[in-house]
Amino acid sequence: MSAHTTSMRDALYEAPGPRTRRLTAILTIVSLVLVCIGLALVVRQFYVTGQLDAKYWAFFAQWSTWAYLLEGFLGTLVVAVTAAGISLVLGVVLMLGRTSPIMPISVVSRVIIDFFRGVPSLLLIYFFFLGLPTIGLYLPPFWMITIPVSLAASGVLAEVFRAGVNAVPKGQTEAALSIGLTPGKTMFKIVLPQALRIVIPSLISQLVVVVKDTTVAYVVSYPDLMQNGRVLITTHDSVVSVYLVTAIIYILVNFAINQLSIAMARRSGNPIISRTTENPT
Numbered sequence: 001m002s003a004h005t006t007s008m009r010d011a012l013y014e015a016p017g018p019r020t021r022r023l024t025a026i027l028t029i030v031s032l033v034l035v036c037i038g039l040a041l042v043v044r045q046f047y048v049t050g051q052l053d054a055k056y057w058a059f060f061a062q063w064s065t066w067a068y069l070l071e072g073f074l075g076t077l078v079v080a081v082t083a084a085g086i087s088l089v090l091g092v093v094l095m096l097g098r099t100s101p102i103m104p105i106s107v108v109s110r111v112i113i114d115f116f117r118g119v120p121s122l123l124l125i126y127f128f129f130l131g132l133p134t135i136g137l138y139l140p141p142f143w144m145i146t147i148p149v150s151l152a153a154s155g156v157l158a159e160v161f162r163a164g165v166n167a168v169p170k171g172q173t174e175a176a177l178s179i180g181l182t183p184g185k186t187m188f189k190i191v192l193p194q195a196l197r198i199v200i201p202s203l204i205s206q207l208v209v210v211v212k213d214t215t216v217a218y219v220v221s222y223p224d225l226m227q228n229g230r231v232l233i234t235t236h237d238s239v240v241s242v243y244l245v246t247a248i249i250y251i252l253v254n255f256a257i258n259q260l261s262i263a264m265a266r267r268s269g270n271p272i273i274s275r276t277t278e279n280p281t
Contacts, residue, residue, distance in 0.1 A: 046240060056238040060245065065232065072228030073249065079146050079214045079224060084207055086150035091157030096187070098162055109158075116155030121213045124148035129220050141222040149213045153206060160202050164195030204261040208254045215250070225249065
């Protein structure tokens, strides 16, 4: 690891002493033992109640099961990618409005950002699913899940973009204005490209939230991974096995997104906050 990499410990506290390290090691071991005992009790309960019987797992040996889950996963992927693209564009627009020197535009943008950040995406989905039909607007299930997820993510991304813009040294803006560039050209040609480079890891990490938000697509009966999993539960009367496999798929996807975020941070030269990196000496 390069010398400029910052560890989680460096970012949050000063280096612990020998006594604190020993206490931390003891508590870690005790916690691991308790977790293992808890998992053993859960597995035992599954065994006692028959949830580990072959009839609840045998259908995973059939290609049709995995093909159905793959179909749902592709549905999740399409929603997540589309929502991510829309939220990126909306996030930039809201950020530009939030940083606008025109007070009414700035105030309106701030209200919109705070609203989308504060309202749960599930509530927005219910509005599109139950509210819009009352006024005669009917959307396909795909858009009833994609648009609310996009709106919820755009409020967060707007603040991420604004943080990136604020992280660009003010001298860059002053230098661009001094050579005759307009404020608009300064933003789009000088400030915004540097801001995007700074916040790329955060943008990729936000995809994890978008993927998680798609799990409520069952509300609008959109055939995503979770919805197809629920169909398998109904078909095979197997709750534990299906939810466990579905959870593992989501974990792997989100882990891959996090690894992509770390790789992009290293490639862009941004400091990486790591839990395992030791103090640079």
